[in-house]
Amino acid sequence: MKSITILVPVYNEESVLPQLFDRLDDVAKNTPNYKFEFLFINDGSVDESLYIIADQAQKDTRISYINLSRNFGKEIAMLAGIDHAEGDAAVIIDADLQDPPELIKEMIAYWEDGYDDVYARRSSRQGETWLKKKTSQWYYRILQKSTSIPIQVDTGDFRLLDQRCVEALRQFRESQRNTKAIFSWIGYRKKEIFYDRDPRLAGQTKWNYRKLINLAIDGVTSFTTAPLRMATIFGFIISFVAFCWIIYLLVRPLFGVSTGAGYSSLMAVILFLGGVQLLSLGIIGEYVGRIFIETKNQPLYLIEEYHAGNRKKTRR
Template sequence: MNLITIIVPAYNEEAVLHKLYDRLKEVIKSVPAYQFEILFVNDGSKDSTLSIIKKMREWDKRISYVNLSRNFGKEIAMLAGLDHAKGNAVIIIDADLQDPPELIPEMIKYWEMGYDDVFAKRRSRSGETWFKKWSSSTFYKLLQKMSRIPIQENTGDFRLLDRRCVEALKQIRETQRYTKGMFSWIGYNKKEILFDRDPRAAGETKWNYSKLFDLAIEGMTSFTTAPLRLSAFCGFIISFFSFFYIIWIITKTLIFGEKVAGYPSLMTVILFLGGIQLISLGIIGEYLGRIFNETKNRPLYFVDEYNNEKELNQARPASEQKITKHLNRGRA
């Protein structure tokens, strides 16, 4: 029987874990043709999330867990889940039950039809403010215009991935991760399912506006260099008009004898150009910071415990492993 792994990233989700498990258990019963692994990734929770997962594993051996050594963030937690998933296909779902597990049988049906990436697209989003909906829609429209990759709008991480999609994502070991863009970047045969998103079943959201802004910056800098080109374009336009403005000032002064405008206009121009320069430096700094983080080549995460066994974390960085493979092929 084919094995399907359900990955559940969890950070301080003690209030909702039992509800999630009950609904997943009913869904699994409705698909008897497959075996299932429910893989929880505890992302450094400070509440009793880990202890609840361990207790659930005691009475249901289909449950596995990866306990990360600290909080690395949801993007890294999903990669840890992909690294440890054993299934022929993988389903990623949030623990908060905003994405209904009851869609899983439909996802499996389309997977059986040959689709590699079956993703759930939100038709409506209950429990979210108008500002969050507007800002999300504006961000995706802007990102789609700036990027050459068709970024999926109104979709989250709730999807079924074939094993070859999983292996493709595992090869992308970037430290600054925007997984929603990576789903589009790897390609393969995709199928969307529409659904109405529910509010959280319990607990509080971990995504405040500050974290959402950081995620938006990750998306912008990970999949397009348009901000760099925009800053260069602005510099060119300002320099172009400034050149003609200088000629106009010199002409008025030398030929017509008019006095040059004084302190207020001079300060306005200086402050305007200084602001443009600082914005351009900030954009360059965002990309430079990501280059700095990538060149350190640190492991993306450390595992404290996997299914009641302590991890030694002896794996080398991905780039070093690739070098070793090439050397071994050369010797062969």
């Protein structure tokens, strides 16, 4: 009997966990030919999430959980789950039930057909503002334009991964991660399925615009050097225009054209070039900062408590 590990990163989801347990149990009952494990990764929750998971684990031996020592962020929490996934396939799903667990059965069917990465693409996103939808769309378009690797557009982390995909993901140990881009990078046979994303069942979203902007910057700078290339091209264009302008200034007195005071135009050019230089330095600084962080070789996460459920072995 093949085994499926369902990875559920959790951060302050006490209000939705009881419904999640019920729906995951229904998925297992409706897919009787597979052995399921539900692996919860508690990412430093400050509510009762950990206690609810631990209590349910005492009643259901299929439940394992990892309690991280603090909040490391969803990307690192997913990596912790991937490091500990032991099934023949792993499914990543959020705890807020915006992604329907009932879709897992269809994912398994495509996996049995030979696909290694069965990912769910959102055809609609209920409960989200127009601005959030558009900025997400723009982000995926920018990321796609900046790399030659095909990026799955309008796709989250909800997917089924074959064991060899899981093994490939474990090799990526950078601390500032964009797992969505890494899913595309590793390749393998992929299958897209569509679904309507439900509004959050309970609780509040943990993603404000500041966190989303940071995630977008991490995604671009950790996956491509296109911003550095753009800064180089932009600098070349400005230098060329400035050179042409200098030639013009040198030549026009020969034709009797007065140069004039030019204070306003001079200040405008200086401020514009200064802004471009600061922008370019900021882009370079982002990459240098990442080099500094990665060379420290810090552990990506620390585990405070690990409950293995009915596992025979553990992975660290």
